[in-house]
Amino acid sequence: MGRYADMDGDLQRLPEGFQRIGYDADTSVYTFSGPDGKTYESEPGNRFGKLWPVGEPRPQRSDADIEAANAAIDEDNESALRTMLPFALLILVFMILVFKLAVMRFKSVRARPVRQRSRRDSVESFLKPEKGRVDSFVQVEKNKEYD
Known part of the structure; x- marks a missing residue:
């Protein structure tokens, strides 16, 4: 139910003695x-x-009235723009940060030299014992053979 439900009917809105009798949709x-x-x-x-008698000419709006209405519309448009400006600024700053982070990420990946390794290199490095480690698997196995 609306806020002013008691003022929705013709009896409350129309002057005393007036009654609505029709509507022209065109x-x-x-x-x-x-x-x-x-x-x-x-x-x-x-x-x-405002109600006007049928058949009598209605007063035409003057140029000053039309200009005042247009000025009010322009003022409303500027007010809406001022309201939305902080949100647009936040979105713009966010988009700039996302772009900047994406570019930095792309440059950091590109700057690292990529060492091309063959399959043979990776197998040999896996099987080769590390130098300087006494407890490497190969050393332990060699020691077992001599004991």
Whole structure:
């Protein structure tokens, strides 16, 4: 249930004696009957608001009114941009750091010399005992043979 559920009906929103009698979907205009028997129309797109008698010309908006509305829209756009700017800055800094770390990682991997080893080198180094170690497997085996 909405916050202002008690103000959703026509009885609460319309002036005394007014009743909604129709809606034109093509023009988005509501039609109302007044207490004096005349019919009234709302502004296009507005369910409630100013009501104008049918058949009478509505006052046109002046250039100053239109400029004021456009200025308000521009101000809202600038306000939204100012609100989003800190988040965009955080995302930009994060992306720069990720890129910088990726480049540093790539350079460090590339800078290390890669020693090409053949299969024979790896087998020989596995079988060869380490120099200077008395307890190597080969030395122990040789000692067993002579004992």
